[in-house]
Amino acid sequence: MRIRIIDQADSRFSLSPEAQTALFALLTSESFCAQVCQETGASQVEFTHKLFKPVPYTTATPKGMAAEFEPYHESPDYAVINVPPTFMFKAKIFSPNRLCAIYRKVAR
Numbered sequence: 001m002r003i004r005i006i007d008q009a010d011s012r013f014s015l016s017p018e019a020q021t022a023l024f025a026l027l028t029s030e031s032f033c034a035q036v037c038q039e040t041g042a043s044q045v046e047f048t049h050k051l052f053k054p055v056p057y058t059t060a061t062p063k064g065m066a067a068e069f070e071p072y073h074e075s076p077d078y079a080v081i082n083v084p085p086t087f088m089f090k091a092k093i094f095s096p097n098r099l100c101a102i103y104r105k106v107a108r
Contacts, residue, residue, distance in 0.1 A: 013053045013096045022091035024049065027083070027101055040079040042105040050102040051083070065100070072102045079103045 015023070026032065028047045036045045050072070054064050063073055065080075072078040083099040093099070 013099075015051075015093060019091045019093050023051075023083070023087060023093060023099075026087045026090060033103075036079060036081060036103055039081075040103070040105065042079065044106040045079065045103040046106050048078075048102045048104050051099050052102075053096045054082075054098055054100055069100075069102070077105050079105060 024047070033045050033047070037043065050069070052065055052069050055061050055066065057064050061067065063070055065073065069080070073080050079102070081101055081103065083101050088094075088097070088099065
């Protein structure tokens with residue numbers, strides 16, 4: 001089995017307005033935000049309305065995300081989470097099959 005090195009991966013995607021509205025409602029729900037707080041150790045979080053499609057690790061994307069999102073990954077003020085598959089299903093999003101969401105940790 002040979003390992004193939006990828007030089008570039010496409011991270012573009014689009015959601016229908018209905019799917020985006022449904023997904024954002026789930027991602028901003030009080031109970032889910034409480035779960036994100038518990039997992040990240042933050043006292044409060046706020047969904048930034050930024051989503052991205054994870055990409056394979058490449059020389060251009062060593063963290064598995066487009067370069068524009070890497071500052072969020074490296075910042076202690078933000079949390080990058082995988083969108084739960086059940087949320088994708090409830091919002092009727094089947095392509096892309098995975099998304100990540102960015103939350104800002106809010107200081108009280």
